[in-house]
Amino acid sequence: MTHPSLPPAMPLFDNLLHLEAGNPQVNQYLATLSLGNVPDAGLVYELAVDWLLEQRHSENNYKTYRSELTTFLHWCFCEVAISPKDLTRRIMMRYLDYCQAPPQGLIAYRNVAQFVLDKEWGERLPNPLWRPFLGKRELGRELPYRLSEQAMKTKLAILSAFFQFLIQEEYMDRNPALLLQRIKRPDNKDAGEEAQSFTELQWSYVMQAAERLATECPAQHERSRFLICLMYACYLRISEVAARPGFSPVMSQFRRDSKTGVWGYDIPRSKGGKRRTVAVSQALLDALARYRTFLGLSSLPTPGEQTPLFVRHKAAAHGREQGELNANLGIRQLRDLVMAVFEQAANLVEQDGFDQDAAEMRTLTPHSIRHTGITHDINLHGRPLSHVQADAGHDSIDTTSKYLHTGNSERHESANHKPLDRLHE
Known part of the structure; x- marks a missing residue:
């Protein structure tokens, strides 16, 4: 049996039907990271799955959140070898710069599934054709990749929500994405804390x-x-x-x-x-x-x-x-x-x-x-x-x-x- 080839960036989260079943290739990837420069990669993945499962009643939300988390965690784990809990505002700005000008090898020009069923292996495997960034073509010509201001705001909003979840789970104690968002929100901290426990x-x-x-x-x-x-x-x-x-x-x-x-x-x-x-x-x-x-x-x-x-x-x-x-x-x-x-x-x-x-x-x-x-x-x-x-x-x-x-x-x-x-x- 020929070992399946892998994409240059590892997709982490299968569709909702298969997410909780786990994936051997992803597990091996996480194990390697955990033994290397990101010891808590496995824990971050578990928390990410838990958060994504909260979106299971909206398939569109799930796909959007999954896409952003996959890109973000690839950057954390493979590009800068950092745990999300160690992120600062300055490091987050580097991530945004990365998303505005990603490596050419990580850009695809047609949408494909992140995981596919490999008949030879009899299991779902990362799709070697998948890439975390999706570019555009015009008249058959590949256009320079660009991220709109609205897409950047959406990206920050999703990551901010994820960081808030990680704070609630006591994995991290600050929200670096929130620091970059320009939209001010009322501070309901006291009400939120009171509502977290039973009387x-x-x-x-x-x-x-x-x-x-x-x-x-x-x-x-x-x-x-x-x-x-x-x-x-x-x-x-x-x-x-x-x-x-x-x-x-x-x-x-x-x-x-x-x-x-x-x-x-x-x-x-x-x-x-x-x-x-x-x-x-x-x-x-x-x-x-x-x-x-x-x-x-x-x-x-x-x-x-x-x-x-x-x-x-x-x-x-x-x-x-x-x-x-x-x-x-x-x-x-x-x-x-x-x-x-x-x-x-x-x-x-x-x-x-x-x-x-x-x-x-x-x-x-x-x-x-x-x-x-x-x-x-x-x-x-x-x-x-x-x-x-x-x-x-x-x-x-x-x-x-x-x-x-x-x-x-x-x-x-x-x-x-x-x-x-x-x-x-």
Whole structure:
């Protein structure tokens, strides 16, 4: 079999039908990058896929966003060998210059699919004819490539939205594209931050919904219940519990320290490729024991146990794990499980007359569980900021401090009885 030729710039994202199945050529490309100058290339790719999947209800949006991300990540990974989290405004300006005058070898003059089915190999492969830039011809003559002002604005808007997603996922802490946009937008930061997490009442309904679903249909929802418990207790991003190229979560990530006897949950690779171990509460250990007992396993995992953390109920229909049942779920499947619990919780809230809470809950996402866990531990459970910082994987205590919430009533109460002169009362 002749090894297929590859295009000079690697397409990364297949169409929506095949995106989550993964692609061996892309996986190999990412693995090579990760071992070289861009160690977090795989993580960036996973986050990009997660963001693109949010556009799956609009095929036109998906294609537009995919095209821009592919070009941008090719430039980051191959042209300048930089991680997106290290971008500055000045470096972003270099990218815009690159897009206005791309290498001639990366310009095509007819639109072709990024991936094609290779009959000899029996799999979808990067199309060797594909190029990231599309030029124009006039009367059979190739015109000089140019990017219109509107196309540049669209490019910046898409990248700005992607960077905002990466900030929410705590992969990066600034938006270099936003700095270059000339359109000023109102600052709704405070409202946005407040809307990212569940209130104490709303979260109680989420837990009730998870429990009710698990009781009514354990075969389907014991898994969902434990997923909710784990993400809340350990402040997990959904990408940290999902299968992805090069990583498959297993039970032995729950580890007991032989010296202290305490349990932790090991996250081998997170934001920026960092590793962290999260302290495990007794309540989460109890939830783990319940879940494992349901699966027919011992109550707690043994060292080195390779049992998948969240197994499929039906064998995969396509992709790397086609036909396998005992395999982990990916990001999209886990997100669907979480959103089903959220919807059930919103319905329960609505039935009890809390219509506004139900409406708010329906705007939240799986990432809101991480925000909620951090917020509750700081403001309700009284955990020290330094402990929460370590478990959340925050680089700075300043990031953790942003989760300190003080409502108007609490501020008034604390101010109501303060004296003007403590020594003269």
